[in-house]
Amino acid sequence: MWTPWLAVAGLDVAKAVCAGLNFIYFFHRLAYRPGEPASRKAAVLALALVSLGAIVESLFFLAAPVAPPAGSPLASLGLLLARAVPLAGTGLITLLVLRRISGR
Numbered sequence: 001m002w003t004p005w006l007a008v009a010g011l012d013v014a015k016a017v018c019a020g021l022n023f024i025y026f027f028h029r030l031a032y033r034p035g036e037p038a039s040r041k042a043a044v045l046a047l048a049l050v051s052l053g054a055i056v057e058s059l060f061f062l063a064a065p066v067a068p069p070a071g072s073p074l075a076s077l078g079l080l081l082a083r084a085v086p087l088a089g090t091g092l093i094t095l096l097v098l099r100r101i102s103g104r
Contacts (some may be wrong), residue, residue: 004077004079004080004084005012006078007070008079008080008083009061009062009088010058011080011083012058012061012062013062014087014091015054015057015058015059015083015086015087015090016054016055016058016059016092018054018087018091018093018094019051019052019054019055019058019090020055020098021094021098022048022051022053022054022090022094022097023046023048023051023052023055025097025100026044026047026048026051029044030044030045031059032057033036033070039056046081048091051093054086054090057086061083067082
């Protein structure tokens with residue numbers, strides 16, 4: 001049976017995957033592009049940390065041993081909508097990263 005909690009878990013899996021790809025890209029860029037200006041390095045570091053935070057946040061929610069009770073705010077449609085916004089941002093960054101990797 002479909003519940004908002006299952007949808008939230010699906011969003012968190014997708015967000016963790018996107019954020020993981022983003023983090024790897026940004027970390028690689030920091031480690032292997034020594035000639036970047038300091039301001040660009042700071043921006044890349046910030047994006048790497050945001051991506052790492054998204055991974056940790058998603059894994060925290062996914063590590064919950066059981067779904068919350070039916071009346072809990074964690075099982076609400078509101079949480080589903082609140083979790084969709086960070087996924088949208090993380091997904092957009094992933095699209096930009098993939099575009100950059102592909103050379104477009």
